[in-house]
Amino acid sequence: MAESIVSRAFIVSGMPHILLGGDRSPGWKSLHDSYAQVRADLEACDADLILYFSTQWLSVIGYLFQANPKPTWTLVDQEWHELGSIPYEFAVDTEFAPFYAEEVKQAGHHTALVNYHGFPIDTGTVVAQKLLNPDNRLPAAMVSCNMYSEKNEMLTIGQAGARALAKAGKKAVVVLVSNLSNRFHVKEIDPAQDCFSSAKDHEWNLKILELLGEGRMEDVGQCARDAAREANGDMGFRGIWWLNGLLGQTNKFTGHVYDYQPVWGTGAALVRLDPAAPVLPLAHLELESESEVIEAATLHDPKLKAGATGVAGEPLSAQPAKPAAVSAAPPKLVVSAPPPKAKLTADLINTAKAPAPVGAYPHARREGDFLFLSGIGPREAGTKEIPGVTLDEDGNVIASDIVAQTQSVIRNVKTILEASGSSIDKVVDVQVFLTNMKRDFAAFNKVYAETFGDIGATRTTVEVLSLPTPIAVEFKVIAKV
Secondary structure, eight states: OOOOSEEEEEEEOOOHHHHHOTTTOHHHHHHHHHHHHHHHHHHTSOOSEEEEEEEEEEESSSEEEEOOSSOEEEEOOSSOGGGOOEEEEOOBOTTHHHHHHHHHHHTTOOEEEEOSTTOOOOHHHHHHHHHHOTTOSSOEEEEEEETTOOHHHHHHHHHHHHHHHHHHTOOEEEEEEOOSBOOOOSSOOOGGGOOOSOHHHHHHHHHHHHHHHTTOHHHHHHHHHHHHHHHTBGGGGHHHHHHHHHHTSOOOEEEEEEEEEEETTEEEEEEEEEESSOOOOOSSOOOBOOOOOBOHHHHTOGGGSTTSBOTTSSBTTTOOOOTHHHHSSOOOOOBOOOOOBEEEETTEEEETTSOOOSSSOOSEEEETTEEEEOOBOSOOTTSSOOTTEEEOTTSOEEEEOHHHHHHHHHHHHHHHHHHTTOOGGGEEEEEEEESOHHHHHHHHHHHHHHHHTTTOOEEEEEEOSOOSSSOSEEEEEEEEO
């Protein structure tokens, strides 16, 4: 059996409060103390290096790789400078950095090695290093987080890391430095009274932690987009996708949640993932549809409503949630089977989750940074059913509900965008075709506004004599990737 390239993986918070402010808040102290157990478990690993990915090391063009053998500096966090200074000195695995950079370059992205005195290491990586590897027992490797990357790109960068480890003959402890929710208090608070800034954020954090506690890393990756949107996920949960790509996009892990606390309103957790099978590099990325995987019923669980009591019996808005709040009785999730793969040929995109085209055209085409969607109607995927349309025996329309049809069109647009690596909030232009403007416009316009009202996409609405199938509305969409 091939040897695993990953000994263990950890997800940790890199908030400086945990390192420097433990005496100010019970939650911060709890995380600081729990870090000691994470460190002990890390030190028990058989590994050649620590591979860090921090959502606080941001890059705009491509990806950066730390190649300075001994970065030394004194860090003062620009947001939390009142907490004090953090002197640091890293021992960097300079042999590994070029391997990783080359794999990412081969995947089509710009790369650069960073090797000069004074280049700042981000707060998250420094905090994690000081609490996990202060004596440089293991050399470190670091890759930046591109702030414009999306799910499929992050999976690619993660898989490139796995291939780099294999080619370099290295075994890593992988550390993702990322908060869960990342919504801060906007007013000064008493640190001793720190709590989660949003009850909804807390609910979603518990959902994610339940999955991680069961080792279901792939399931976390599938629902990360929804969690990021609903709970203001740290950098859109890009780090979760990177980790999922590096670990092989499976659920073959055992998980353990050490701790979960609020840090200035955000959701900070410490998590361990142990591979149940060897982690091996994948030759290439299989792009997936990014449809929802969390059942709607779960989202409306009355136990999780804002203002209801939390899992430890305290109001969610004030509950500081000790680890027992995660492990004792977390809310149950219902996760659907993985969605069908999105088929790509060059820049042409089709997905089985959307209704099949009725002609010789793809669901979408990518050109540069933009996606152009073919006209999409309300028909349901895999069937001839059209929500909101009733036909007689001869196929003539005898009833037409524009509300149901518009809602179904928007669902289909979301599905195609997500299968293409985009999302509804990235839509920039919509063309709408109605077969009866006078009858349907007002109701259509109301449904449209529920989804697109805050997005700011331009729109043109025209009346047409008919559409290829017995439908009353069709959208033509342009979106950013």
